[in-house]
Amino acid sequence: MATVDIPEPPAYPIIGHAALIDPSYPLGSIQGFADKYGEIFRMRFPGSNNVVVTTQALVNEVCDEKRFKKVVAGPLNHIRRGVHDGLFTAHDGEEPWGIAHRVLMPAFGPLKIRNMFDEMHDLASQLTLKWARVGPDTHVEVSDDFTRLTLDTIALCSMGFRFNSFYSEDMHPFVQAMADFLTECGEIDRRPLPGMFYRAKDQKLMQDIEIMRSTAEEIVMARKNGTKSESHNDLLTAMLDGVDAKTGKKMTDQSIMDNLITFLIAGHETTSGMLSYSFYQMLTHPETFTKAQQEVDAVCGKGPITVDHLNKLPYINGVLRETLRLTSTIGIFAVTPIEDTVVGNKYFVKKDQPMLTLVSKLHQDASVYGDDAMEFHPERMMDENFNRLNKEFPNCWKPFGNGKRSCIGRPFAWQEALLIMAMLLQNFNFVMKPGYTLSHKQTLTVKPNGFTMRPILRDGLTPTTLERRLAGSLPETNDPKAEANLTAEDTSKGVPLTVLYGSNSGTCKSLAQQVVVDGAAHGFRTVKMDCLDSVKGSLPTDHPVVIVTASFEGEPPDNAGHFVSWIQSLKDEEQALKGVSYAVFGCGHSDWVSTYQRIPKLVNSRLAALGAKQLTPLGATDVSTGATFTDFEGWEDGLLWPALKKQFGGSDASTEENRTGGVKVVVSNPRNETLRQDVQPAVVVETKTLTKYADEKLAKKHVEIKLPTGMKYRAGDYLAVLPVNPKETVQRAMRVLGLSWDAHLEITSDVPVALPVNTRVSASDVLSLYVELSQPATKRNLREIIEFAPDEKTIVSLGHLANDGYATEITAKKASVLDILEQFPCLNIPVGDFLSMLPPLRDDLYREELDEWQRLGAVDVRRAYSRQTDAAESKGCKYVQDRAWHDREELMALWKQGAKVYVCGSKAVGESVKGVMIRMRKEMVPEGEQDEEKLQEWFNSLRNVRYVVDVFD
Structure with a gap:
């Protein structure tokens, strides 16, 4: 049979193609070569010579286990230094692999995985509650948190060990050692220099291996030395007690430790990446997010998610499969011919030649998936079509490897992923950070880099009610x-x-x-x-x-x-x-x-x-x-x-209902009940005036606040102040309404209102915390007040205010309902009518610290003093925009280096800084690009990407 040479990119002497690979994302470089060289090509690195196949036709050939076997190459070969002949690093035919595989296969059976649901639910609930408690304004690091979750889950389910990653800022030493170990193993083959130049890195690698193995040994010994009364039905028990039916042998302690570490490595990296990419895909294709969430709502309702729900989520299955098709977390698996062979009827490949199946390109083969292969369509991977594709095009979807050496933990990962997806979709909506562009981070697996989103609780949930829902103690219909x-x-x-x-x-x-x-x-x-x-x-x-x-x-x-x-x-x-x-x-x-x-x-x-x-x-x-x-x-x-x-x-x-909106009030005067607010109080521990003015309202103050235990604050977070009407205003309202200082109200309503209903509440609390007493009166308010006028003179006066005098007497003076009732003491308005007229109450320089930060090199502070422009530090600049223009040469240099601009202040500040940005741009570009329209287009392209504004007025 005539054969042709396998193409390859131009290579350098000695180092081959190593210099052509992006060290931050090697898979992307290999995909680029696939785009250029097609279905097969050769890649050489120091110490290795690989053939890469990319299409379904060739991958289907090399997945034939009668002609090809798994080869441990690349990063896996270096990972063997830490886990030896574990399940996914063993060479073909190694006896410890066969024993471990046969012992563990029953432990990954459907019933065993099903019985792990409670532990999975425990850990998924920890993540869900964390996201609920950080609040809707916080961008969570998606891959980081999913990694913590999946690591904790495999550790608890496989060996009964809790890393408690969500309860500590510092990761367990094993976790950091494992992360460093995987990163280094991925980089070894790309080292351009001889090994003698990397002794420090090799020494660090061995230290990481020692930490991982000593942790695994402690876990094994603790289980062995545990009391007989302790009952464990997990993978560690299966490895300690299981006997291989073929050889009659048990797994050695060394093999158990190898596979414990293997589970932790393989069992968390891939699943966390799959979940991260799934949410990225759904948020960039909102219609798929909607369909997935609707499926969860229809199947799971608002109660706790159970294991029986998970096999009723075909669309979410499609989302996960389609995600792995487009962004497989394992980009490559390697095989080698058992004998010399020819693939594709024309490419000769020698025995033991490493062959890399480029999974990412296999999954984008247009001959299998059609002209829209690059698009995200979960429907194509739902059960019926998914099964048809795999029947018509064998081995067209390979995110879990091949044959007997494929991932043994696939059922575990799938149940875990379905549960997490369902729990998060049931309880949250999500908003992706504006302007995010997908990039990838590669170690042993691939994950999205820098992907964040804001979790927003659904259905009026609070973290407290969510906790009750997850525990099954919150009724489905609230x-x-x-x-x-x-x-x-x-x-x-x-x-x-x-x-x-x-x-x-x-x-x-x-x-x-x-x-x-x-x-x-x-x-x-x-x-x-x-x-x-x-x-x-x-x-x-x-x-x-x-x-x-x-x-x-x-x-x-x-x-x-x-x-x-x-x-x-x-x-x-x-x-x-x-x-x-x-x-x-x-x-x-x-x-x-x-x-x-x-x-x-x-x-x-x-x-x-x-x-x-x-x-x-x-x-x-x-x-x-x-x-x-x-x-x-x-x-x-x-x-x-x-x-x-x-x-x-x-x-x-009726007239009464029209006035009150159905609000009815019973007044009483008990003294012992108090109003409770569902908030956590913080303590103001220090206040001091920074600037003094004759008008106290202009004074700038330094305020230090002690947060409640367990609550954390990060730069950029918002501090919301629960609004309270001034005491003097509340006392005025109490006088106008004829309420004694200890009066209580019991409010009922036939329609939803933003007031505490069906409970007795202090009148002063209602007037302080629930309604806007100073909101200017509306024309409708005035028409309602007229109904209580006792005489013609008052009716005429109020009518004037509601019509011709509204602009000058109400709007200009910001006269409230309370002001009008004081102006007309003859009006006797019931409490319910008064409350129904009011809208709900709404949520309305650090010299020493900045100097210290500047001394440490953390910031470079440039000051501008609006009332002391002659100060040396101000350099004659009165406002922020003046100082920005004064320092424009430095700012333009930083901008050319990729700097970003964050503006926090009033709208006037934001607009002024924008003006300076446009003036600076004008100095930086040729005359042909200096017209106002082009400059405005340039600025608009930066919004929320390199120029971000947070204004507070």
């Missing part, structure tokens, strides 16, 4: 009033209505709450009030939907991102939302000119384009004017309710 009635589904009479919001700061949620309350007065009962993400994938068609949402620098709120991605992913021609009836109200800040009302406009237009019926024109308010609630009430009264009644009916409620 009492809606337990969450201050904010996510209740009302079952009272009336036309059904769904109210949805997208909100970060709480304003849109407050407006949505107002729709619920006002709806009852117009004959509508709210069957669902929740965030937009809660309905991604499905909107009701049998009743109207009201949406209130905002934009944040042109991006959707945290709890609306998945919904927005979903409606953007749908095709107009499919008319997927035909039958939906909706109205949208948007909140925005006009200072953000280019992105003002972007998300409300997008939601409004996309719903219409997808076939939904728009009931009202898009409502909008500019929060910078301070008239948000007045604008909203005008839209409600003038457009929303008339349109809903015309289309769906409804009826006007």
